[in-house]
Amino acid sequence: MASVYFDAATRRHKGNSEPSVDSVTLDIEDGEFLVLVGPSGCGKSTTLRMLAGLEPVDEGRILINGHDQKGVRPRDRDVAMVFQSYALYPNMSAEENMAFALRNAGVSKADAHARVMEAAQILELEKLLKRKPGQLSGGQRQRVAMGRAIVRNPKVFCMDEPLSNLDAKLRVSTRAQIAALQRRLGVTTVYVTHDQTEAMTMGHRVAVLRDGVLQQVDTPEALYDHPVNTFVAGFIGSPAINLIDATVQDGRAEFFGAAIPLERDKLGAAERVTVGIRPESWTIGDSLAKNGVALKVELVESLGAEVFVYGKPEAAGEDGPRLTVRTDKKHRPRDGEIVRVTPATEEVHVFDAGSGARL
Structure with missing residues (x-):
């Protein structure tokens, strides 16, 4: 030894x-x-x-x-x-x-x-x-x-x-x-x-x-x-984390209709950040929820007890990033359906948009 x-x-x-x-x-x-x-x-x-x-x-x-x-x-x-x-x-x-x-x-x-x-x-x-x-x-x-x-x-x-x-x-x-x-x-x-x-x-x-x-x-x-x-x-993580380009406004990271409060002392003068949200850190919920992303479902993968939903934010257009959301079989959406997904604020990772370093 x-x-x-x-x-x-x-x-x-x-x-x-x-x-x-x-x-x-x-x-x-x-x-x-x-x-x-x-x-x-x-x-x-x-x-x-x-x-x-x-x-x-x-x-x-x-x-x-x-x-x-x-x-x-x-x-x-x-x-x-x-x-x-x-x-x-x-x-x-x-x-x-x-x-x-x-x-x-x-x-x-x-x-x-x-x-x-x-x-x-x-x-x-x-x-x-x-x-x-x-x-x-x-x-x-x-x-x-x-x-x-x-x-x-x-x-x-x-x-x-x-x-x-x-x-x-x-x-x-x-x-x-x-x-x-x-x-x-x-x-x-x-x-x-x-x-x-x-x-x-x-x-x-x-x-x-x-x-x-x-x-x-x-x-x-x-x-x-x-x-x-x-x-x-x-x-690290499978499926991979969602990395989203976000704009900093009034101490919040804003992207596709969602807003995440940020710690101002770590931001400096940053105007843009990269937000990381893992598939399990989203909730598929009420279509009228305010702090959420309208997601057009492109693909649904069922693994038995859990389901992975892949789609693009409506606000991003055709060239927008594809997001991955994990849910359970009771909340499985259909292909082509528009659902609203809400991130868990306490589980969001924030990185510098230029260097990629954690903030």
């Missing part, structure tokens, strides 16, 4: 004008499950590979248990990597794949077998140990790859999008297994994904990256309730 500290760690690839990872500073506690999340190309996998020693740190440093890892070989860092592609040897059985690193490290055959059996019991692989990867399903292969990491008893687990090759149903069950396994073992884990649902359901904390720059790191609840800018607000 170990703590991990990224101290302004930077990675520059040749031919790129901007760094792939730009001065990331991140303190990961012993036993913590931290998720790195962001869109493709944001630098999250590069950050993970820097920790594992598979990519150099061009500026700054990375410390494991307070020791600078500069010049330390990947094999000497005591970091176990779980790859997206499983990376199993096709000619070896599941048991042989799991024991391979131990045998190379000089662990006796008896000790290696004991560790493999213990990991197999945790991962429910006992009946599959004699099978080769070609005889296993995607979820089973992923568990073998996890077992190969577990038997090493490392200080840190590094997981690079390990669920991306699985189907939707299997992803849900496997992510629950990984989260439960991490809690049981207590090993510091850094997990990379582009799926914000995985990030929100698995991590103790989540670090959001954009273009190699760390945007925000906090608990999943804090990221959702208090995003520091429009990027984090838009990336």
Whole structure:
């Protein structure tokens, strides 16, 4: 077990004008499950590979248990990597794949077998140990790859999008297994994904990256309730938050017939702001309600107990933004219907229209 500290760690690839990872500073506690999340190309996998020693740190440093890892070989860092592609040897059985690193490290055959059996019991692989990867399903292969990491008893687990090759149903069950396994073992884990649902359901904390720059790191609840800018607000949450351009008038943000009171001391001289309203923060109510938006319904998606309504504000015209509103099946409107939706004032996020920073 170990703590991990990224101290302004930077990675520059040749031919790129901007760094792939730009001065990331991140303190990961012993036993913590931290998720790195962001869109493709944001630098999250590069950050993970820097920790594992598979990519150099061009500026700054990375410390494991307070020791600078500069010049330390990947094999000497005591970091176990779980790859997206499983990376199993096709000619070896599941048991042989799991024991391979131990045998190379000089662990006796008896000790290696004991560790493999213990990991197999945790991962429910006992009946599959004699099978080769070609005889296993995607979820089973992923568990073998996890077992190969577990038997090493490392200080840190590094997981690079390990669920991306699985189907939707299997992803849900496997992510629950990984989260439960991490809690049981207590090993510091850094997990990379582009799926914000995985990030929100698995991590103790989540670090959001954009273009190699760390945007925000906090608990999943804090990221959702208090995003520091429009990027984090838009990336975290499904369906995505509604980001609306609003005019500031008499201390209120006005948009499409609705008005939200603002805190004057945070506004400065701003004449425009960006208002963020999540789908569940609207109420479909009385068509005569004053502080609401007249919404022309374009699409209704029913997910059983909840319903998502997509439409455009009548006041915005054809070029206006499309808004998403969550309701329940008892208040499901019809396609083409005009409904009035009212935002919950206390749940509205307000951002600077230029920088996107939270006000």
